[in-house]
Amino acid sequence: MSLFRNPSDQPLWKDEFSVFTADERYVTRRQFTKFLSLASLGMFAGNLWILAKTFFVKTPEFPSTVVAELGEIPVGGVKLFTYPAPQDHCILVRTGDDKYVAYSQKCTHLSCAVYYSAQQGRLECPCHQGYFSIKDGSVLQGPPPRPLPRIVLERDAGKLVAKGVKVGEHG
Amino acid sequence: MADLPSPNQRRGLVAIDGAMALMVILLVVQIWLLSATLEGFLAGHHGVALPAAIFSGLLFAACVTIDAFVERVDRESRKD
Numbered sequence: 001m002s003l004f005r006n007p008s009d010q011p012l013w014k015d016e017f018s019v020f021t022a023d024e025r026y027v028t029r030r031q032f033t034k035f036l037s038l039a040s041l042g043m044f045a046g047n048l049w050i051l052a053k054t055f056f057v058k059t060p061e062f063p064s065t066v067v068a069e070l071g072e073i074p075v076g077g078v079k080l081f082t083y084p085a086p087q088d089h090c091i092l093v094r095t096g097d098d099k100y101v102a103y104s105q106k107c108t109h110l111s112c113a114v115y116y117s118a119q120q121g122r123l124e125c126p127c128h129q130g131y132f133s134i135k136d137g138s139v140l141q142g143p144p145p146r147p148l149p150r151i152v153l154e155r156d157a158g159k160l161v162a163k164g165v166k167v168g169e170h171g
Numbered sequence: 172m173a174d175l176p177s178p179n180q181r182r183g184l185v186a187i188d189g190a191m192a193l194m195v196i197l198l199v200v201q202i203w204l205l206s207a208t209l210e211g212f213l214a215g216h217h218g219v220a221l222p223a224a225i226f227s228g229l230l231f232a233a234c235v236t237i238d239a240f241v242e243r244v245d246r247e248s249r250k251d
Contacts, residue, residue, distance in 0.1 A: 029184075029187050029188075029191060029241065029245070030241060030242065030245055032191060033187075033190070033191055033194060033237070033238045033241045034238065036191070036194045036195065036198055036234060036238075037194070037231075037234045037235055037238045039198055040194075040197065040198055040201055040230060040231045040234035040235075041231055043198070043201040043202060043204070043205050043227060043230075043231070044201070044224075044227045044228055044230070044231040046205045046209075046227075047204065047205055047208055047220075047223050047224040047227040047228075048224055048227075050205075050208050050209060050212050050220050050223070050224070051220040051221060051223075051224040053212065053220075054212065054217040054220040054221075145210055145214070146210075146213065146214040147214075166215075167214070167215040
């Protein structure tokens with residue numbers, strides 16, 4: 001069985017590169033179903049690729065980095081820092097006397113930088129009005145499809161230390 | 172003037188058109204499945220990858236089966 005159309009006695013090149021435009025653009029039903037099958041194979045391969053990624057991706061190791069001194073920022077105040085790499089911008093917010101939270105500053109929609117709105121008590125993306133909960137980084141409104149990655153913070157001798165990044169988890 | 176298709180050929184064409192429509196529907200479901208799986212993967216939900224891959228494989232098998240069916244119907248309808 002041939003994958004190519006060859007309905008006439010003409011050589012294949014004359015069939016495929018016909019002087020008649022209509023002939024050249026003609027697609028048979030069998031060709032079209034083969035194309036659909038190939039597209040389906042492509043989708044399946046994509047799913048297999050994602051599956052392979054879940055099996056072979058190892059958990060990244062995050063460094064411990066001091067991001068702020070306790071009491072360095074006022075209640076409702078923010079501090080910007082980078083973690084774990086210098087190009088990964090994050091935002092630290094002091095939400096209470098003894099409460100600190102930190103998230104990646106990159107909106108999960110189109111990567112605009114989010115900022116903290118103290119009045120509304122939420123993180124806001126100015127590009128497309130995507131809002132995130134300050135409590136757990138979950139999406140409150142707008143187009144972002146996922147929560148903000150959360151920076152794991154620990155206290156060590158009066159300092160706030162970033163210990164890791166939790167992606168796609170609430171709380 | 173071109174010859175009119177025989178009743179058998181007409182039936183074959185209808186069957187092939189129906190099969191093609193079914194394949195398009197299966198492909199749309201597969202595209203949605205891939206995008207949803209990717210979205211879940213990026214959100215850290217790795218558990219969805221295996222069932223999605225199995226279901227996508229089943230959809231692909233269905234497409235191949237329909238393709239074989241189209242092949243057979245086409246061959247048989249050309250006999251007339």
